[in-house]
Amino acid sequence: MPDLLARYGMEPDPAGYERSPGNSFVHMVAELLQSLDRPLSTLDTVVLAYHLPDLKIAEAASGYVATVCPGEPDVFSVSEQGVGAPFTALHILDRLRAAGERRGAVLVLDQSTAHYHDPDTRERQIRDCAVLLRTGEAAGADSTVIGEVVQEPVDDPAEALLAEARRLPDCRIVVGARLAEYLTPGQLAAHGIVAGPDRHLCTSPWLALADVWAPDRTTIVADYDPHAALLFRVALHPADAA
Numbered sequence: 001m002p003d004l005l006a007r008y009g010m011e012p013d014p015a016g017y018e019r020s021p022g023n024s025f026v027h028m029v030a031e032l033l034q035s036l037d038r039p040l041s042t043l044d045t046v047v048l049a050y051h052l053p054d055l056k057i058a059e060a061a062s063g064y065v066a067t068v069c070p071g072e073p074d075v076f077s078v079s080e081q082g083v084g085a086p087f088t089a090l091h092i093l094d095r096l097r098a099a100g101e102r103r104g105a106v107l108v109l110d111q112s113t114a115h116y117h118d119p120d121t122r123e124r125q126i127r128d129c130a131v132l133l134r135t136g137e138a139a140g141a142d143s144t145v146i147g148e149v150v151q152e153p154v155d156d157p158a159e160a161l162l163a164e165a166r167r168l169p170d171c172r173i174v175v176g177a178r179l180a181e182y183l184t185p186g187q188l189a190a191h192g193i194v195a196g197p198d199r200h201l202c203t204s205p206w207l208a209l210a211d212v213w214a215p216d217r218t219t220i221v222a223d224y225d226p227h228a229a230l231l232f233r234v235a236l237h238p239a240d241a242a
Helices: 002-007 014-019 025-034 061-068 082-098 157-167 185-190 204-212
Strands: 045-050 074-078 104-110 129-135 144-153 172-175 219-225 230-238
Touching: 025 061, 025 104, 025 129, 045 061, 045 082, 061 074, 074 082, 082 104, 082 129, 082 144, 082 204, 082 219, 082 230, 129 204, 157 172, 157 219, 157 230, 172 204, 204 219
Parallel strands: 045 074, 045 104, 172 219
Antiparallel strands: 104 129, 144 230, 219 230
């Protein structure tokens, strides 16, 4: 591993590696699927969305997911976009849905274990976490219809989000911890914005969404990648309103 990291100008961090919990993608996905209230229905496509790569590459998480999910779905990954990875994954599923692959899911994965120092996970003490986002046809109260997915460069992420809140006052807004850092408590309260938990990266807004999701109105989910200065947001519509 040190030789591999050296090729990319990176230093190994054995002490940090040893302190981490060491949960692989396969381990987290297995625990998540076992905890579901009811089994998954047949899937066409599953996208893994994450910031850090899998701890145990040899486990081939995509192959495991294809085996344990009903329908033998196609499985691939979206990464190297920070907190934007789940948004890109949903955009891809939306395009695949238009092409006929209507039954999809995103597995959002936060992993804290790496062989090198990653400031986004180490300095923020990120927790291992897995979240399942299920998309599908407009049938059933638990289905989600994806609306507009936007990725845009912004100079002021707070103002960009608040402008969206003023434009769509009837929508519920949920934001990740990275975006919430740019908003004051007063701004959050004034617009009823729900902030995701700290110590989470990609999973933060989606954990908050799970707590407040209800098939009563459109929900805007948003987050911000400060490295690329990109604001990500997606509109999620209850299936019976799509």
